[in-house]
Amino acid sequence: MSGPVLAAEGLTLRVADTILVDGINLTVSPGEILGLVGPNGAGKTSLLRMLAGEVEPTSGSVTLDGVPLAAWRPRDLARRRALLPQHTLLQFAFRALDVVLLGRYPHRDSSAEEDLETARRAMEGTDTSRLAARIYPTLSGGEQTRVSFARVLAQETPLVMLDEPTTSLDLRHQELVMGLLRSLADEGAAVVAVLHDLNLAARYADRVALMSQGRLAALAATREVLRADLLTEVYQHPVVVIPHPHLDCPLILPGGDR
Amino acid sequence: MTGLSPRKDVGAALGARWGKTGLLLLVLGALLAGAAVASLALGAVDVSPGVVARIVLHHIGIGGAESFTLQEEAVVWSIRMPRLLLGLVTGAGLGMAGAALQGVFRNPLADPQLIGVSSGAAFGSTVGIAVAGGALGGLAGPLVGLGGGLAAGVVVYSLSRHQGRTEVVTMVLAGIAVAAIGVAGAALVGFSLGRPELRSPLFWSLGSLSVATWRLLAVTAPLVGLALAALPFFARSLDVLLLGDREARSLGVAVERVRALVAGLAVLAVAATVSAAGVIGFVGLLAPHAVRMAAGPSHRVVLPGAALSGAVLVILADLAARNLHPPVEVPVGLITAVVGGPVFLWLLRRTRTQHGGWG
Numbered sequence: 001m002s003g004p005v006l007a008a009e010g011l012t013l014r015v016a017d018t019i020l021v022d023g024i025n026l027t028v029s030p031g032e033i034l035g036l037v038g039p040n041g042a043g044k045t046s047l048l049r050m051l052a053g054e055v056e057p058t059s060g061s062v063t064l065d066g067v068p069l070a071a072w073r074p075r076d077l078a079r080r081r082a083l084l085p086q087h088t089l090l091q092f093a094f095r096a097l098d099v100v101l102l103g104r105y106p107h108r109d110s111s112a113e114e115d116l117e118t119a120r121r122a123m124e125g126t127d128t129s130r131l132a133a134r135i136y137p138t139l140s141g142g143e144q145t146r147v148s149f150a151r152v153l154a155q156e157t158p159l160v161m162l163d164e165p166t167t168s169l170d171l172r173h174q175e176l177v178m179g180l181l182r183s184l185a186d187e188g189a190a191v192v193a194v195l196h197d198l199n200l201a202a203r204y205a206d207r208v209a210l211m212s213q214g215r216l217a218a219l220a221a222t223r224e225v226l227r228a229d230l231l232t233e234v235y236q237h238p239v240v241v242i243p244h245p246h247l248d249c250p251l252i253l254p255g256g257d258r
Numbered sequence: 259m260t261g262l263s264p265r266k267d268v269g270a271a272l273g274a275r276w277g278k279t280g281l282l283l284l285v286l287g288a289l290l291a292g293a294a295v296a297s298l299a300l301g302a303v304d305v306s307p308g309v310v311a312r313i314v315l316h317h318i319g320i321g322g323a324e325s326f327t328l329q330e331e332a333v334v335w336s337i338r339m340p341r342l343l344l345g346l347v348t349g350a351g352l353g354m355a356g357a358a359l360q361g362v363f364r365n366p367l368a369d370p371q372l373i374g375v376s377s378g379a380a381f382g383s384t385v386g387i388a389v390a391g392g393a394l395g396g397l398a399g400p401l402v403g404l405g406g407g408l409a410a411g412v413v414v415y416s417l418s419r420h421q422g423r424t425e426v427v428t429m430v431l432a433g434i435a436v437a438a439i440g441v442a443g444a445a446l447v448g449f450s451l452g453r454p455e456l457r458s459p460l461f462w463s464l465g466s467l468s469v470a471t472w473r474l475l476a477v478t479a480p481l482v483g484l485a486l487a488a489l490p491f492f493a494r495s496l497d498v499l500l501l502g503d504r505e506a507r508s509l510g511v512a513v514e515r516v517r518a519l520v521a522g523l524a525v526l527a528v529a530a531t532v533s534a535a536g537v538i539g540f541v542g543l544l545a546p547h548a549v550r551m552a553a554g555p556s557h558r559v560v561l562p563g564a565a566l567s568g569a570v571l572v573i574l575a576d577l578a579a580r581n582l583h584p585p586v587e588v589p590v591g592l593i594t595a596v597v598g599g600p601v602f603l604w605l606l607r608r609t610r611t612q613h614g615g616w617g
Contacts, residue, residue, distance in 0.1 A: 074512050078510030098555075099501070102498050102501060105495075
């Protein structure tokens with residue numbers, strides 16, 4: 001595996017008197033999916049926003065390809081990393097296809113045919129082709145998420161960051177989206193995803209960063225992090241981890257009193 | 259039956275929109291030509307379209323001067339032509355500025371008049387004219403008007419932006435207050451102006467093209483033209499901006515810079531039209547909406563389309579203003595308000611039924 005695409009050192013974010021993220025070091029390498037997990041308010045989204053260059057850290061630094069994020073020109077950065085926020089609120093009647101084509105914005109030199117072909121492939125992959133002519137604000141929450149995900153794919157970047165990409169998706173489409181991320185990583189992309197569902201992290205992530213109160217409780221290979229004792233402590237609720245009956249990954253369940 | 263293949267779905271969606279766009283621009287172009295001929299031909303003295311054509315051709319160097327009377331020539335070329343062109347420039351400027359401001363505010367209701375920019379520009383223009391008069395080659399009105407419009411826009415924008423979103427209620431309320439201040443200020447300062455037609459508060463609140471002269475056009479047209487020429491370069495960035503600030507930034511749009519430049523150019527167009535023809539309401543709302551409904555919200559279509567449809571709207575409204583109660587002229591803003599007000603109400607209702615209103 002080649003060196004990391006993205007490297008964060010001592011990332012800290014303080015808003016007013018509250019420390020949201022506290023001195024985090026991590027790297028992301030080509031070919032891997034890094035899952036960010038942790039309880040509500042642990043600082044996952046804040047960390048992702050700093051890694052994406054959206055929010056300036058109070059202290060610490062993030063480098064992409066060895067260059068500090070702040071030194072990148074916006075358009076060059078947009079060709080290197082894509083970001084899927086939690087919700088895209090749109091009050092104008094763009095069709096789904098228009099939204100996906102907007103993902104081609106940073107690729108100024110690509111032809112209209114190339115843009116369309118890329119958008120078409122992204123929509124096929126996300127099972128949104130038949131929504132192409134539908135008006136985005138009239139789509140259901142899950143459909144909007146998939147169209148936004150297609151826009152991120154159409155951006156064709158070697159680094160993809162996603163903030164809870166599977167929330168509001170049904171079971172089949174959760175698997176579809178995670179499977180796409182897996183194949184992106186297998187083709188050499190680096191993927192960072194905030195994941196709420198620990199079982200999706202267990203099945204698809206190569207490494208997991210477990211956050212707790214702004215710090216990294218653990219950052220290691222998925223199996224080493226998603227352990228019953230560690231999860232029970234961080235989530236402050238009994239957690240049971242058993243082998244998946246069919247797949248080669250752990251299965252995580254909430255425990256509790258009988 | 260295999261149903262539609264994905265390839266066909268995407269292709270059909272694309273084809274439908276391009277077909278609509280071409281047709282729309284063609285129809286708007288034809289409407290503009292028709293409105294222009296009607297505007298030159300109809301009035302206190304009717305001149306036949308054939309004679310109008312010969313006079314225009316004569317003045318651009320084709321054909322002699324023997325086939326029409328001097329009176330006809332004076333009416334068409336010295337009175338109606340500058341008025342037509344001022345209507346064209348004003349309508350195009352207001353239409354495109356409205357579309358651009360709606361993109362910047364990310365809200366389809368951000369009309370230059372509604373958010374106070376027009377009235378701020380009117381206030382600034384009267385101050386400019388009162389202080390500098392005809393000095394600076396007549397540029398004092400539009401330039402100080404630009405300052406007034408920008409100040410109004412900055413006040414409303416900064417009050418209504420909260421956590422990356424535009425709060426509609428705050429935007430509209432702030433717009434009402436700023437517009438009231440602007441109109442009152444313009445009317446008060448207007449009383450001190452030298453030219454009698456600029457002393458009427460009606461001129462500043464409802465507009466008029468009766469002030470049109472070739473000299474006035476020479477000031478207004480280049481300023482509006484600059485905005486009309488520059489704004490379309492931001493079409494794609496404005497499209498991306500509609501997705502939201504986070505999305506736009508992650509797609510490589512320099513969000514703050516694009517916003518500032520687009521708003522500045524739009525307010526320039528508004529200020530130049532207001533200092534020439536007063537505040538003509540609803541054009542910046544009606545024109546972009548008509549285009550969006552016909553061809554979708556992409557600024558690559560909406561910006562030029564809104565300029566064309568705004569021009570058609572103002573030229574036709576002025577034609578009605580001149581011919582409703584001859585020889586008395588009705589303020590042109592009355593006509594646009596009578597048409598635009600109900601459409602605005604209908605839009606509110608439609609928004610409510612389609613996605614729950616503006617909250």
